Amino acid sequence: MEKVFEKPVSIDEKHFSYCAGCTHGIIHRLIAESIDELGIRERTVGVSPVGCAVFAYEFFNFDCVGAAHGRAPAVATGIKRSRPDCIVFTYQGDGDLAAIGTAEIVHAATRGEKITVIFVNNAIYGMTGGQMAPTTLIGQYSETTPYGRKAELHGFPIKVSEMLSTLEGAQFIQRVTVMNPASVIKAKQAIKKAFKNQVDGKGFNLVEILSTCPSCWGMAPLKALDWLKENMIPVFPLGVYKDRDAGEAAGAKAEE
Amino acid sequence: MGKKVLMKGNEAIGEAAITAGCRHFFGYPITPQSELPAYLAKRMPQEGGVFLQGESEVASVNMVYGASSAGVRVMTSSSSPGVSLKQEGISYMVGAELPALVCNVQRAGPGLGTIQPAQSDYFQATKGGGHGDYNIIVLSPSSVQEIVDMVRMAFDLADTYRNPCMLLTDGMLGQLMEPVDFGDYKPMVFEKPWALTGCKGRPKNTVTSIYIQPERMEEHNLKLQKKFAAIREKEQRWEELSLSDDTEILVVAHGTMARIVKSAMKEAQEQGVKVGVIRPITVWPFPEKAFRNLRNIQTVLVVEMSAGQMLEDVKLSINGRLPVHFFGRMGGMVPTVEQILSQIMSLRKSPAKL
Numbered sequence: 279m280e281k282v283f284e285k286p287v288s289i290d291e292k293h294f295s296y297c298a299g300c301t302h303g304i305i306h307r308l309i310a311e312s313i314d315e316l317g318i319r320e321r322t323v324g325v326s327p328v329g330c331a332v333f334a335y336e337f338f339n340f341d342c343v344g345a346a347h348g349r350a351p352a353v354a355t356g357i358k359r360s361r362p363d364c365i366v367f368t369y370q371g372d373g374d375l376a377a378i379g380t381a382e383i384v385h386a387a388t389r390g391e392k393i394t395v396i397f398v399n400n401a402i403y404g405m406t407g408g409q410m411a412p413t414t415l416i417g418q419y420s421e422t423t424p425y426g427r428k429a430e431l432h433g434f435p436i437k438v439s440e441m442l443s444t445l446e447g448a449q450f451i452q453r454v455t456v457m458n459p460a461s462v463i464k465a466k467q468a469i470k471k472a473f474k475n476q477v478d479g480k481g482f483n484l485v486e487i488l489s490t491c492p493s494c495w496g497m498a499p500l501k502a503l504d505w506l507k508e509n510m511i512p513v514f515p516l517g518v519y520k521d522r523d524a525g526e527a528a529g530a531k532a533e534e
Numbered sequence: 535m536g537k538k539v540l541m542k543g544n545e546a547i548g549e550a551a552i553t554a555g556c557r558h559f560f561g562y563p564i565t566p567q568s569e570l571p572a573y574l575a576k577r578m579p580q581e582g583g584v585f586l587q588g589e590s591e592v593a594s595v596n597m598v599y600g601a602s603s604a605g606v607r608v609m610t611s612s613s614s615p616g617v618s619l620k621q622e623g624i625s626y627m628v629g630a631e632l633p634a635l636v637c638n639v640q641r642a643g644p645g646l647g648t649i650q651p652a653q654s655d656y657f658q659a660t661k662g663g664g665h666g667d668y669n670i671i672v673l674s675p676s677s678v679q680e681i682v683d684m685v686r687m688a689f690d691l692a693d694t695y696r697n698p699c700m701l702l703t704d705g706m707l708g709q710l711m712e713p714v715d716f717g718d719y720k721p722m723v724f725e726k727p728w729a730l731t732g733c734k735g736r737p738k739n740t741v742t743s744i745y746i747q748p749e750r751m752e753e754h755n756l757k758l759q760k761k762f763a764a765i766r767e768k769e770q771r772w773e774e775l776s777l778s779d780d781t782e783i784l785v786v787a788h789g790t791m792a793r794i795v796k797s798a799m800k801e802a803q804e805q806g807v808k809v810g811v812i813r814p815i816t817v818w819p820f821p822e823k824a825f826r827n828l829r830n831i832q833t834v835l836v837v838e839m840s841a842g843q844m845l846e847d848v849k850l851s852i853n854g855r856l857p858v859h860f861f862g863r864m865g866g867m868v869p870t871v872e873q874i875l876s877q878i879m880s881l882r883k884s885p886a887k888l
Contacts, residue, residue: 290738321732323604326742335740341730343603344742346626349596352588356600356608357730359584360558364604364732382596385589 286310288319290339297404299492299499302330304456305398305465306337309369312470313340316477322365323357325350329371330404348379351386354393365476367394373403376412376436383442390447392481394472397438400489401510408494412436415513420494435513439486443519449480451520455488455511457503480522488514538713543678543703544569546714547637548577550685551609555721556635557583558608560597562590564616565649566705567639571611591616595623595636602632603741605729607689607721611637613705614655615646617663624698625664628758629743631728633692635685636670637701639708642839642866650866651704653789656843659702660818667755669762671699671769672818674789678712684815686719691769693724695761702817704839706790706868765819772821775799776810779829783809783881784856786848787837788817791869795837798874807882817844825851833885837874838862857886 288310296302313319319340326334328347335342345353350368358366375383375397386393402420403409409422413435417426427435439453450472454465465487472483488510490502497505518524541549548570551559559574571587578585584601588594594610601608612620617638627634638659642652659672671691673684684701692699730739745751775796777784783802787795792813802809810831814821825848834856836845842860849858861877863869 320734323730323732325600332744333746335742339733339738341733341739342742343600343730343740344630344744345599346596346622349592349599349623352593352596353600353603355586355593356558356560356597356602357604359586359597360601360604360606360608361731364730381589382593385593 286314288313288339290337292336294337295333296330297493299490299502300330301456301489302398304462305396305487305489306334308462308466308469309367309396310338311466312473315470316473318365318473318477321363322367323361325354325357325366325368327368327370327374329374331369331371331398332405334369348374348377349382350374351379351382351391351393351395355386355389355391358391358393365394365473367396367473369396370398371404372399372401372411372413376438384445387442387445387482387484388447390449390482392476392479393483394476395482395484396469397484397486398489399438399486399514400491401435402491402494404491404494413514415509437514439484439519442484448482448484448520449522450475450483451486452518453486453488453514453516455506455516457488457506486514538715540711541678541714542569542708543681543710544639544708545573546678546681547611547685547701548573549716550682551635551689552577552581552583553716553719553721554607554686554689556607556609556689557581558601558606559583559585559610560588560594560601560608561610561612562588562594562616564613566641566651566708567611567613567637569708570637570639591619592622595620598634599623599627599630599632602627602634603630603730605726605731609635609637611639613639613641614643614652617655617658621658621664624670625666625668626743627698628668628670629666630741631696632698632741633696634698635688635692635701636698638703640702640704642864648866649705651706651790651868652839652864652866653704653791654840654843654864655702656817656838656840659700660820660847668758669765669818670697671695671765671816672702673699674702674815674817675707676789676792676813678707678710679714681707682714682716686721690722693722695765697761702789704790769816770819770821770823771815772824773813773815774810774824775813776803777812777829778810781808781810782830782832783807783878783885784828784831784834785809785811785837785874785878786814786834786844787811788814788844791837791839794869794871795874797871798878801871801875802878805879807878809878814844820847820851822851828852828856831856833881834858835877835881836860837869839868840864
C-alpha cells in the first residue's frame with residue numbers, strides 16, 4: 279500500500295506535553311513540514327522560549343537552544359551572526375514576545391535579522407496559569423484581570439504584526455490562524471514562506487498565529503475555536519502586513 | 535618577544551580578544567568601558583568578525599548566549615550598572631554550560647553611581663551574581679599587560695570548563711595607557727561537539743538550562759558543583775611580594791588597588807617596617823591557599839575601593855588566626871599611598887587594634 283501521510287522527520291518521538299485542544303501541536307507540525315519540504319533540517323537551529331513551548335526542543339528533531347523569557351530574538355541573532363548558513367527560528371508566545379521581549383523583537387526586526395519568528399498569540403499566559411497577556415482582549419477575563427481587561431487600568435491589546443510592519447527592516451509579516459482546515463493550509467503557506475525567505479537570505483520574517491488556550495480560557499476546545507473566530511479576529515485581522523517582495527507599500531491586506 | 539605598543543586598558547582588552555580568536559562581540563555602550571566597543575567596531579570587520587551593538591545589556595548578553603551555543607568564541611563588556619543587567623544571561627550560560635568572556639570595567643555604585651573607578655562589584659562577581667548556585671572564574675588584572683594576558687587566559691579557562699569567565703577591572707585601568715607586548719601567543723583550540731551547528735551527520739544537539747524534574751535538576755547542580763570544586767582546586771592564582779619568615783604585616787589588595795598598595799609597601803619598608811603583600815589574581819576562586827602558611831605575620835590589612843568586600847574572603851581564609859583590618863574608599867575615590875602608609879604605620883604600633 280502506498281504511504282500518503284506520515285510524521286515529518288523534523289518532529290521527534292517525544293509525546294507533546296500540551297493540553298487537550300491546544301493548537302501548539304498543529305503549529306509544531308506545520309513548522310516541521312515546512313522544514314522537511316525545504317530540505318533544511320540539518321542546518322536548522324530552533325530557539326524555544328519560556329512559556330508553554332519551553333520544551334519545544336524536545337518535540338523537534340533538529341538542533342535547538344532554550345532562551346530566557348523574551349530573549350529568543352537576541353539568542354537567534356547571536357546564532358545567525360555566528361553561523362550565517364544555519365536557518366534560525368524562534369518560537370514565541372505573546373507574553374514572551376510582546377511583553378518582556380518587546381525590545382528584543384522590535385530591534386531584531388529593526389536590524390532586519392535574517393531569522394524566522396513564529397509568534398503564537400493566544401491572548402493569555404498559558405504556562406503560568408492564565409494571567410493577562412499583552413494581547414488579552416478588552417473585557418477578557420484572566421487570573422490577573424478577574425473583572426475583565428479594562429483599557430483604563432490595563433491598556434489595550436498590542437497588535438504585533440501591525441506594529442512591526444512599520445519597521446523598514448521587516449521583510450515579511452503575516453497574521454494567520456489555525457482555527458479550521460482552510461486556515462491551517464494558509465498558515466502552512468505563510469510559515470513555509472517565512473522559512474523560504476530566510477533560505478534566500480531575506481529577513482526579518484514573522485508569522486503571527488492566532489491560537490486557542492482552552493485550559494486557561496476555560497472553554498471546551500471547539501468553543502475556544504469559535505471564540506477565537508468571533509472575538510480575536512476582529513481585533514487582530516488576518517492578512518499579510520508586510521512583504522517587501524510585493525512592494526514596500528503593500529500595507530495590510532485583511533482577508534476577512 | 536614582540537614589539538611593545540602603547541595602549542589603553544580598554545583597547546587592550548579588545549586586541550587581546552582578537553588574538554585569542556574571538557570574532558564575536560555583542561555589547562551596549564556605557565562609561566568607562568566605551569573605548570572597548572569603539573575599538574572592536576573598527577577591528578572586528580578588519581578580521582572578518584562580528585561587532586554588534588545590541589539594544590540593551592540584556593539583549594547583548596543573550597546574543598552572547600546564542601553565539602556561544604553555536605560554538606564560537608564570544609564576549610561582551612560593560613560597566614557596573616550594565617553588568618547587573620547581564621546577570622540574567624550569565625546565570626543562563628552557567629546553567630547551559632556555555633563559555634564566554636564578560637568584562638566588567640567597574641565604576642562606583644550603588645545605582646547609577648558615578649563613572650569613577652571602584653571595586654564594589656566584587657560580591658556580585660565572585661559570589662554568583664545572578665540566581666542559582668554557581669560561580670564564574672573572575673580574573674583581576676593589575677596592569678594593561680595583565681589585561682592582555684588575562685583576556686587570553688579567560689577565553690581558555692571558559693572553554694576548558696564550559697563556564698563564563700569574567701575580567702574584573704575598573705575605570706582606572708580601563709583608561710590607563712601602558713606599553714604592552716602581545717608576544718606570539720596561540721589560542722588553545724577546543725572541540726565543541728555539543729555546539730549548535732545544524733544536525734548534519736549526527737543526532738540533534740540541545741542547549742538548555744531547564745530540567746523540570748527536581749531529581750534531574752539536582753543532578754545537574756551536583757555536576758556543576760563538581761566542576762566548581764575542580765576550579766577551586768586547580769585555578770587559584772596570586773602574587774606574593776616581600777613575604778619572608780620575618781614579615782610582620784600582610785597587606786592584601788587586588789587589581790588597580792594592588793599597584794597603589796605596592797608603592798605604600800615600598801615606602802613602609804624604607805622606614806623599616808617588615809611588610810609584604812598578597813595580591814589575588816583570581817578573585818574567584820579566591821586564592822585561599824596563599825593564606826595557609828602565615829609564618830610570622832602578626833596582623834593583616836585589606837585595602838579595597840569598596841566598603842570591604844574581598845575582606846570577607848580574606849577573613850574566611852585566615853579563619854580567625856590573625857586580626858584582619860580594613861581600609862577602603864568608596865564612590866569613585868581611590869585610597870592614596872599616603873593613606874595606606876599611615877594605616878600600615880598605625881598597625882606597626884598596635885598590630886591587634888587599629
